[in-house]
Amino acid sequence: MTEHLIACHACDLLHRVGDVPLGGSACCSRCGTPLYRPKRDSINRSLAFTMAGVIFYLIANTHPFLGFQIGSQLRETTLATGIFQLYQQDMFIIATLVLFTVVIVPAIHLLSMLYILVPLRAKMTPTFLAPVFRLYLMLKPWGMLEIFMLGILVSAIKLVKMATIIPGVALFAFMALIFVLSAMTVTLDEHLIWKKTEYS
Amino acid sequence: MIKETDETSPGPPTADPIIKQRRSLSIVWLVPIVALLIGGWLAYEAITERGPIITIKFATADGLEAGKTKVKYKSVDVGVVESIEIGENLSQVVLRVQLNKGAATYLTDKTKFWIVRARISASEVSGLSTLLGGAYIGVEPSVKGKPQRDFIGLETVPLVTSASKGKRFKLVAPRLGSLNPGSPIYFRQVRVGQVLDYRLEEKGQNVGVNIFIESPYDQFVRENTRFWLASGLDMQLTANGIRVDTDSVVSLMIGGLAFGTFSNDPQGQQVSENMQFKLYETHDEARDDQYTIRKNYYVEFFESIRGLSVGAPVEFRGIQIGSVSDIQLKVLPNQMNFSTMVGVTIERERLGLSAQVSKDLDIHIREMINEGLRVQLKTGNLLTGQLLVDVNYYPDAPRVDETKYNDLLVIPSLPSSSQAAIDGVTSIIKKIDKLPIEEIGQSLQGSLLGIEKLVNNPDLQQAMQSIRKILADVETTTHNLNADTMPEVTDTLEELHNLIQELKGWISADSPLQEDLLRSLQEIGKAARSINNLADMLDRHPEALIQGKTIEDQ
Numbered sequence: 001m002t003e004h005l006i007a008c009h010a011c012d013l014l015h016r017v018g019d020v021p022l023g024g025s026a027c028c029s030r031c032g033t034p035l036y037r038p039k040r041d042s043i044n045r046s047l048a049f050t051m052a053g054v055i056f057y058l059i060a061n062t063h064p065f066l067g068f069q070i071g072s073q074l075r076e077t078t079l080a081t082g083i084f085q086l087y088q089q090d091m092f093i094i095a096t097l098v099l100f101t102v103v104i105v106p107a108i109h110l111l112s113m114l115y116i117l118v119p120l121r122a123k124m125t126p127t128f129l130a131p132v133f134r135l136y137l138m139l140k141p142w143g144m145l146e147i148f149m150l151g152i153l154v155s156a157i158k159l160v161k162m163a164t165i166i167p168g169v170a171l172f173a174f175m176a177l178i179f180v181l182s183a184m185t186v187t188l189d190e191h192l193i194w195k196k197t198e199y200s
Numbered sequence: 201m202i203k204e205t206d207e208t209s210p211g212p213p214t215a216d217p218i219i220k221q222r223r224s225l226s227i228v229w230l231v232p233i234v235a236l237l238i239g240g241w242l243a244y245e246a247i248t249e250r251g252p253i254i255t256i257k258f259a260t261a262d263g264l265e266a267g268k269t270k271v272k273y274k275s276v277d278v279g280v281v282e283s284i285e286i287g288e289n290l291s292q293v294v295l296r297v298q299l300n301k302g303a304a305t306y307l308t309d310k311t312k313f314w315i316v317r318a319r320i321s322a323s324e325v326s327g328l329s330t331l332l333g334g335a336y337i338g339v340e341p342s343v344k345g346k347p348q349r350d351f352i353g354l355e356t357v358p359l360v361t362s363a364s365k366g367k368r369f370k371l372v373a374p375r376l377g378s379l380n381p382g383s384p385i386y387f388r389q390v391r392v393g394q395v396l397d398y399r400l401e402e403k404g405q406n407v408g409v410n411i412f413i414e415s416p417y418d419q420f421v422r423e424n425t426r427f428w429l430a431s432g433l434d435m436q437l438t439a440n441g442i443r444v445d446t447d448s449v450v451s452l453m454i455g456g457l458a459f460g461t462f463s464n465d466p467q468g469q470q471v472s473e474n475m476q477f478k479l480y481e482t483h484d485e486a487r488d489d490q491y492t493i494r495k496n497y498y499v500e501f502f503e504s505i506r507g508l509s510v511g512a513p514v515e516f517r518g519i520q521i522g523s524v525s526d527i528q529l530k531v532l533p534n535q536m537n538f539s540t541m542v543g544v545t546i547e548r549e550r551l552g553l554s555a556q557v558s559k560d561l562d563i564h565i566r567e568m569i570n571e572g573l574r575v576q577l578k579t580g581n582l583l584t585g586q587l588l589v590d591v592n593y594y595p596d597a598p599r600v601d602e603t604k605y606n607d608l609l610v611i612p613s614l615p616s617s618s619q620a621a622i623d624g625v626t627s628i629i630k631k632i633d634k635l636p637i638e639e640i641g642q643s644l645q646g647s648l649l650g651i652e653k654l655v656n657n658p659d660l661q662q663a664m665q666s667i668r669k670i671l672a673d674v675e676t677t678t679h680n681l682n683a684d685t686m687p688e689v690t691d692t693l694e695e696l697h698n699l700i701q702e703l704k705g706w707i708s709a710d711s712p713l714q715e716d717l718l719r720s721l722q723e724i725g726k727a728a729r730s731i732n733n734l735a736d737m738l739d740r741h742p743e744a745l746i747q748g749k750t751i752e753d754q
Contacts, residue, residue: 045228052235059239073334075268169242180231187228 006035042189047117049184053110056180059173067166101144109143112136120196130197145178251299256313258353261293263317263335271297271337306341307348314338314354359396365415373479376407377429378455385411386430386458392417422461423469426486427479430458441581462487494545495561498605499575501540503619507587514544514589522546541605544589562609572597577616
């Protein structure tokens with residue numbers, strides 16, 4: 001019913017794309033680059049994953065992340081204390097980087113998604129949909145939870161010989177958060193969001 | 201692409217269907233629901249696992265760290281220190297402690313908190329784990345008492361917690377000795393408890409010592425139990441020799457207590473907790489104190505009592521029945537001389553007398569004196585020369601009149617055995633003195649002179665010479681006898697020998713003589729038989745002698 005124009009990312013050929021059946025995809029007629037794939041129940045699914053993500057994010061940030069036990073001395077860390085420790089050890093840049101990529105960016109992701117998806121699901125259009133969604137897309141490459149997770153795993157494996165590592169609740173919440181955020185990204189139909197802006 | 205239908209085109213009349221949007225939630229919503237459940241459970245746990253927050257005041261927070269220092273009961277974490285602040289008047293620190301769930305039940309005014317740090321004392325080494333893991337706060341929960349949230353921590357680790365079973369007792373002592381909190385308490389040299397603490401009584405006259413006896417040893421503390429200091433080394437030089445006492449090497453170093461029951465009746469009543477006992481200085485003092493009924497007497501001596509001291513034993517046939525309590529000099533009014541009055545205390549329970557008899561002990565002692573009861577000094581120890589007072593019966597002792605000194609009955613004494621020996625030797629010497637030694641000497645000398653005369657007499661010498669001559673004659677006679685007579689005797693003997701040899705040859709079994717003799721005898725036998733036959737025949741046929749033999753008879 002609705003048609004709109006999509007320029008091919010690769011060859012810049014302008015297409016007029018109408019409704020694409022579910023499961024199908026529209027490709028560039030010249031170079032074959034996929035232009036658009038409709039996603040089933042996108043808003044609902046994304047919103048569900050976003051909400052799960054919010055919960056996991058809160059758990060990951062409030063509960064102990066890892067415990068190191070050497071002898072009878074137990075040291076437990078949360079994400080926040082880990083960053084604070086880095087800062088105290090004069091690794092200001094790394095501390096900032098970790099804070100930004102692991103705490104702030106995911107928070108913005110989740111909040112912006114909530115801001116966009118909750119009204120859309122209620123058949124309304126949020127006021128600042130376009131700038132918020134743009135911010136979301138701009139910050140998307142900066143969410144580096146997976147990389148942080150890998151770093152944690154590598155250092156934990158190295159420390160296993162020296163100390164007993166007690167994985168905390170936050171660690172599992174963090175893993176879940178990674179999966180949920182990925183799922184959220186996958187199920188999000190960006191075109192649909194942009195389409196919604198047109199009605200505003 | 202769906203072709204749009206032309207509204208103008210003819211066809212069957214149609215109606216627009218009502219399109220219902222799917223209202224039901226899609227499966228994807230399970231994800232946030234699960235997340236919510238997990239989050240909710242975590243939150244619920246966090247809230248319910250949290251116990252009460254309490255404050256504890258300590259003099260110092262040495263070794264404590266906010267957020268890390270744990271509160272432990274029996275090495276199990278029951279809480280964590282949340283913050284450490286300086287108290288209002290700057291004299292103490294205030295800890296805010298987050299306790300685990302369920303702690304509220306045991307937070308009462310009797311609950312105690314203390315800081316466990318590494319502690320090394322002579323009796324024990326404890327809290328070594330705190331060297332690595334840091335200090336922690338120990339707690340002794342108590343469900344009895346009023347609920348409380350603000351506590352004042354103990355500065356010292358309590359030695360006994362409510363978990364340890366046993367009884368506490370209080371001892372009252374004139375001095376502390378070398379006791380310390382933690383000093384061991386021994387019963388038959390088995391360690392059964394320890395000293396908890398001590399403090400001076402209010403007036404400073406005594407020291408109160410709180411002790412703890414572990415179960416099941418607390419049952420050995422009876423009403424008649426006595427406690428004494430087993431501190432260090434107890435060396436005594438008494439009539440019984442040198443005595444060295446110590447209960448253990450540990451108590452030698454850090455002091456200790458011992459207790460025991462001396463009375464013959466060990467089944468004294470069990471005692472309740474916090475009962476008060478007297479603490480004796482030594483084992484002996486504790487033991488002797490059980491003889492509470494004492495009787496004092498005096499003994500008069502007329503000899504040196506060097507080596508006898510106050511406290512020396514009074515023995516009856518070797519068994520101690522009392523001790524010397526007093527030594528005085530007494531002027532003998534009419535002789536310008538002194539005697540020694542020795543006061544003796546008889547612990548009459550030691551005599552094993554029945555109550556009735558011991559009540560009228562004086563009367564009985566009088567009777568005994570009449571029976572010959574006497575007191576004598578004896579050497580208790582040859583090495584040290586310590587004396588003891590020995591009581592025994594001497595039926596042969598001379599009778600004495602009853603006397604009193606300081607209103608106390610005087611038991612008559614006999615000179616000591618050494619004194620008696622000296623007296624005996626003295627009398628022997630006196631007798632020797634009286635012997636007429638000079639006269640004996642003179643007569644002895646006379647006898648000797650007579651003997652000398654006899655020996656020097658010339659007749660005796662002549663007699664000796666003639667004896668010598670006689671002896672020489674005897675010698676020559678013997679010599680002749682040897683030279684002349686002996687060879688002849690030898691020859692004769694030899695001949696005799698030959699003769700015997702020959703005779704032997706004759707009588708030997710295979711000799712010719714023997715054989716001849718045998719044959720002759722056989723012949724004689726035959727002849728005899730013939731004669732016999734002849735005689736028979738003649739007997740039957742006497743006529744044969746005349747008529748000759750008839751053939752018929754053959």
